[in-house]
Amino acid sequence: MAYRAQDSGRATPIIVFVLRDARGGLRFFVDRGWRAVVGAEDVEYLESLLGDFLERAKEQPATLFKQLSSLAVGPLVTQETGELISDQKPSLRG
Secondary structure, three states, X not given: OEEOOOOOOOOOOEOEEEEEOOOOOEEEEEOOOXXXXXXXXXXXXXXXXXXXXHHHHHHOHHHHHHHHOOOOOOOEEOOOOXXXXXXXXXXXXX
């Protein structure tokens, strides 16, 4: 998932990877430096959103993953999706 600044129509750096395992569980990989690329006006909102994702992943992982796979509104948007990590473009695996 990529960050999209409020004043920009385009997504910028990828700051979150969400993977679903064979059992349907979700794993979140968040760039440690995400706050450096996120506008100050969005930091608190994204912190809250990420916390909400973790809670929802425990209770409704399939529903959350489906939602995250097509998120197109707000400061955190879906950048790429695929069935296997190998489906991703090489520039996203680095």
